[in-house]
Amino acid sequence: MFTFFPTLFRRGRVAIALAGLALLTGCDFNFWRMDGHQSTIVVDGPVARAQLEVFYVTCWVTLFIFIIVGAVLAYASLKFRARSDADEHAEPPPQGHGNPLVELGLIGGSVLALVIIAVPTLKAIWFTYDIPAEEKANAYEITAVGYQWWFRFEYPGEQATIDATTKMPLVTGNELVIPAGRPVRINLRTFDVIHSLWIPKLAGKVDMIPNRANFLWLKADKPGYYWGQCAEYCGDSHAVMRFRVVALGPREFNAWLDQQLQPARTLVPRPADTSRPRPQFAALRSFRQNESGVTEKFDVDPLESWRAKQAPEKDENAELVAQGRSLFTTKACITCHTVRGHAGAGVTGPDLTHVGSRSTIGAGLLENNREQLQRWLHDPGAVKPGNKMAKGYVDSKITLTAEDEVALVAYLESLK
Ligand code: HEC
Numbered sequence: 357m358f359t360f361f362p363t364l365f366r367r368g369r370v371a372i373a374l375a376g377l378a379l380l381t382g383c384d385f386n387f388w389r390m391d392g393h394q395s396t397i398v399v400d401g402p403v404a405r406a407q408l409e410v411f412y413v414t415c416w417v418t419l420f421i422f423i424i425v426g427a428v429l430a431y432a433s434l435k436f437r438a439r440s441d442a443d444e445h446a447e448p449p450p451q452g453h454g455n456p457l458v459e460l461g462l463i464g465g466s467v468l469a470l471v472i473i474a475v476p477t478l479k480a481i482w483f484t485y486d487i488p489a490e491e492k493a494n495a496y497e498i499t500a501v502g503y504q505w506w507f508r509f510e511y512p513g514e515q516a517t518i519d520a521t522t523k524m525p526l527v528t529g530n531e532l533v534i535p536a537g538r539p540v541r542i543n544l545r546t547f548d549v550i551h552s553l554w555i556p557k558l559a560g561k562v563d564m565i566p567n568r569a570n571f572l573w574l575k576a577d578k579p580g581y582y583w584g585q586c587a588e589y590c591g592d593s594h595a596v597m598r599f600r601v602v603a604l605g606p607r608e609f610n611a612w613l614d615q616q617l618q619p620a621r622t623l624v625p626r627p628a629d630t631s632r633p634r635p636q637f638a639a640l641r642s643f644r645q646n647e648s649g650v651t652e653k654f655d656v657d658p659l660e661s662w663r664a665k666q667a668p669e670k671d672e673n674a675e676l677v678a679q680g681r682s683l684f685t686t687k688a689c690i691t692c693h694t695v696r697g698h699a700g701a702g703v704t705g706p707d708l709t710h711v712g713s714r715s716t717i718g719a720g721l722l723e724n725n726r727e728q729l730q731r732w733l734h735d736p737g738a739v740k741p742g743n744k745m746a747k748g749y750v751d752s753k754i755t756l757t758a759e760d761e762v763a764l765v766a767y768l769e770s771l772k
């Protein structure tokens with residue numbers, strides 16, 4: 357009677373825990389599909405796929421070992437359990453010492469298990485290390501530089517226009533646009549501390565280490581919009597040091613390059629377009645519960661939203677944009693930022709030449725729209741703890757009125 361209750365209690369606890377887990381996850385289809393934005397299980401490229409295969413092999417081998425050992429343990433505990441009071445006080449059964457057959461079998465089994473894991477692991481290490489020889493000629497090269505707490509992307513093969521006589525390699529920030537279906541070699545550098553570049557659906561993480569020329573390669577199977585993350589603790593805002601990867605087909609990639617290579621856009625006044633609004637990410641308006649302004653659910657396909665971001669806003673106000681452009685210089689934004697062709701040669705903040713065409717700001721933290729841009733300019737430190745722009749506001753005594761913010765936002769949005 358008294359031994360019965362604790363058992364029931366224990367079983368009850370397990371049942372409650374299981375029911376809780378089912379409740380927590382049951383409604384979330386994605387949990388069972390394991391297809392989150394940063395899934396390593398549902399992947400979209402050969403490098404991530406090779407790494408996933410090693411994971412599966414290891415899982416199956418360990419599951420096999422678990423079942424064998426568990427079965428032997430269950431058999432022994434059941435067969436030799438105490439069945440009566442007398443059993444409990446009886447001598448232990450005869451003990452065995454050393455059985456060559458069993459011992460050799462266990463050694464052989466362990467070696468076999470290790471070989472089964474080692475062969476695909478070594479193959480994957482070789483494959484993921486560098487682009488296969490036959491694909492090298494088709495490779496595209498990009499340099500990624502980690503900063504506390506954002507990423508700079510450089511395209512060494514593309515010469516971007518500054519003015520009629522000067523060019524420089526193309527630099528973008530926080531949004532890595534790559535050609536789909538082509539191997540991409542990414543040189544990994546850092547401006548300050550150790551960071552790590554990780555795009556879970558495309559490739560495993562590799563560190564960006566000071567004074568060490570690391571690199572990784574990856575390939576996206578098809579055009580898509582991917583989530584990336586710094587994967588090495590690097591200070592205050594490490595957890596929100598994110599970025600996006602946009603993979604585009606050849607024609608679209610070239611069109612994107614053409615646009616990015618242009619110097620910053622100067623607005624030509626034109627009548628406002630009042631036709632149907634174009635697709636947007638689900639903004640704070642429709643997704644309020646997400647305090648940080650990060651959008652996880654979308655009204656439309658994220659790649660489509662990104663595409664929509666490439667075209668000029670429909671209600672551009674040339675006067676406001678011009679006002680924002682001059683504030684950009686007078687409010688010291690140019691000390692850290694560059695708008696190629698307009699003003700500034702700052703390199704400690706992201707290049708803003710085409711910031712209006714990116715889908716996020718603050719290194720993948722906020723959706724790039726009017727509300728979030730203003731929120732960022734108003735108090736960057738409140739959005740992203742410790743970030744260097746917030747420090748710059750204090751050091752350079754930058755203060756913005758609400759009108760300044762609106763004008764600056766209009767200017768930034770015009771930079772397509
Ligand atoms: C002290 C240097 C500094 C100053 C001054 C500064 N910024 Fe920044 N800015 C940064 C840094 C650093 C980041 C990246 C912050 C992060 O994501 O961690 C940034 C990010 C941004 C972004 C988001 C870009 C992106 O791709 O995520 C915008 C927009 C921006 N700044 C606009 C401005 C404007 C407008 C001003 C002037 C009012 C300004 N900044 C002044 C350093 C500065």
Ligand SMILES: [Cu+2]
Nearest residue numbers: 551586590597
């Ligand atoms: Cu980092």
